[in-house]
Amino acid sequence: MSSNSLVPFQDLNHLPSTSSPAPTPLIVPKSEPKLEPLDEALPSPPPPPPASAAEAAAELFSDYNRLFGLFQSNIPGVIHPNGAVSPLPDSHPDSLALVSVPDPQSNLSNVVVLTPRGATRKYQVRSSELVRIMDLKPEDELYFRDMVRKTRMLFDSLRVFAIAEDEKERRRDALAAHRRTRGDLRAAAIMRERGLWLNRDKRIVGSMPGVFVGDVFFFRMELCVIGLHGQAQAGIDYVPSSQSSNGEPIATSIIVSGGYEDDEDAGDVIVYTGHGGQDKNSRQVVHQKLECGNLALERSMNYGVEVRVIRGFKYEGSASGKVYVYDGLYKIIDTWFDVGKSGFGVFKFKLIRIENQVEMGSSVMKFAVSLRTRPLDARPKGYVSLDLSKKKENYPVFFFNDVDQDHDPVYYDYLVTTVFPPYVYNHAGSGHGCNCAGGCLDDCLCAMKNGGEFAYDLQGILVRGKPLIFECGPHCSCPPTCRNRVAQKGVRNRFEVFRSRETGWGVRSLDLIQAGSFICEYAGVVLTREQAQIFTMNGDRLIYPSRFAGCWKQWGNLSEVFSDYVCPEAPSVPPLDFAMDVSRMRNVACYMSHSSSPNIMVQLVLYDHNNLSFPHLMLFAMENIPPLRELSLDYGVADESNMGKLAICN
Structure with missing residues (x-):
């Protein structure tokens, strides 16, 4: 500076x-705070x-x-x-x-x-x-x-x-x-x-x-x-x-x-x-x-x-x-x-x-409330669709463009969760879950997989980022309300895909998002490395999960407070040697912008299978995100073909 x-x-x-006077008692005014x-x-x-x-x-x-x-x-x-x-x-x-x-x-x-x-x-x-x-x-x-x-x-x-x-x-x-x-x-x-x-x-x-x-x-x-x-x-x-x-x-x-x-x-x-x-x-x-x-x-x-x-x-x-x-x-x-x-x-x-x-943040928050309840009254012009997901998500995904006539997002099939090859679910151990019929406790098998602790607090906020998180899945005995079922439940907020003159497509929330909250899954169709090479030759647009920045290490990093703090290394994950095709089917996450200082991070999660090589890419908030503020990810190093998110969305 x-x-x-x-x-x-x-x-x-x-x-x-001036010369210093003789010391006298210091007068401290009475405090009556508002x-x-x-x-x-x-x-x-x-x-x-x-x-x-x-x-x-x-x-x-x-x-x-x-x-x-x-x-x-x-x-x-x-x-x-x-x-x-x-x-x-x-x-x-x-x-x-x-x-x-x-x-x-x-x-x-x-x-x-x-x-x-x-x-x-x-x-x-x-x-x-x-x-x-x-x-x-x-x-x-x-x-x-x-x-x-x-x-x-x-x-x-x-x-x-x-x-x-x-x-x-x-x-x-x-x-x-x-x-x-x-x-x-x-x-x-x-x-x-x-x-x-x-x-x-x-x-x-x-x-x-x-x-x-x-x-x-x-x-x-x-x-x-x-x-x-x-x-x-x-x-x-x-x-x-x-x-x-x-x-x-x-x-x-x-x-x-x-x-x-x-x-x-x-x-x-x-x-x-x-x-x-x-x-x-x-x-x-x-x-x-x-x-x-x-x-x-x-x-x-x-x-x-x-x-x-x-x-x-x-x-x-x-x-x-x-x-x-x-x-x-x-x-x-x-x-x-x-x-x-x-x-x-x-x-x-x-x-x-x-x-x-x-504009005042409080005014923006009030405007966001009107958008959630009466979008066409608040914005008579610009809405192309009031639900890109076609009711597939828990909440509608708005599509707003008052910049040009590009309506490209409406032409893609909306994908709620990632599509894995069938053989992923045949992995050894995929049919076993916890036996916590009344609700998961400390000795829960899934908690043991997470290092003996739950990944989320009682409000569903991520406690700390990890290489991988095991959530309870379809083979577990615990109820749907289990605290270890967060990312699998889908979006909890109303999102809007919008067109920007500066950055192309972007995503913003109509709700206030608390730091540590689940956002959505980054969804696509999973391809092997060999399949990805063929798709790339055809000009299809691919996402390589291994290239996302490891921002999860920042969430819950207490090294500045505790000298003995060690960044979690377990459960370990093998190299993510697969790509995701988003050229035909995609979800709201595919329109998020790139930033080297993002407000969203990728956290790997498993719940419907136990194949460590094919985790879900779940997105969590790294900070409090006000309504209508753009969501951003660090996509890491772009591939040599300049494919990836920037090519997709811009």
């Missing part, structure tokens, strides 16, 4: 050099006793006027909008805001001491230095995106791993009382202890490198891990006055989730209610004050500092009950103090979305 890309906020962080509806609310003080209307009005505005007056531009100790700086007097309570709090047992001044479960741990606290990153080169943008992608993948892998380990413990000791593990909290704690959180050394203002507008998160802690929003529960993220170089707090991001009754959200325009004054039932019971996050938003408005906006809303199927979508940058253009719906004073902030950004 070029040194010119990182621009410090000189006017907010650098005061004129809580989310589904979070555990903090205890609130009891409501004040009844008062007359005149007394209530006087009390309502007295604190606002007093605090607001402290931060006008003619008060010494602030940085004025024109860049001039007036130092704080020695007697001002925030004059020592730059003094860090020392650890009594260490010489380190920038260290917080935690004591989880009796063990003392230390980690570097988040920096208060404000910077903006600008004018990144394309290679820098790719670097940051890959870094965010890998960090999020590690978070998801750790979360699923923690839940799987907790489940094992409960099965081993069914009589003991166990508290269910919050996988997201455990994953975040482990990554923090090992210094794997991103953007801790700088507090980034504006766009976060590697994070795209529309990115979706299932857990608040994931926002903290990548630094997009640094508060695990509070809705306003800001540099407090105790850490700011000029003694004034500055806000950098907010979460809008309707947690306050006075919030108004019109998409591009938001009226955001400040924090404080609510009880555990999210009811306003006391007046808000111009302090902490409220004051930070006012100061950001004064200095013209934009804030990142993340929207949170309930989402069916989410492990946390909600999803969080990054919707881009907003400017705070106005603030006022008003009487809220509950009769108590609240601070309100009007935000307007900055122009020339891509």
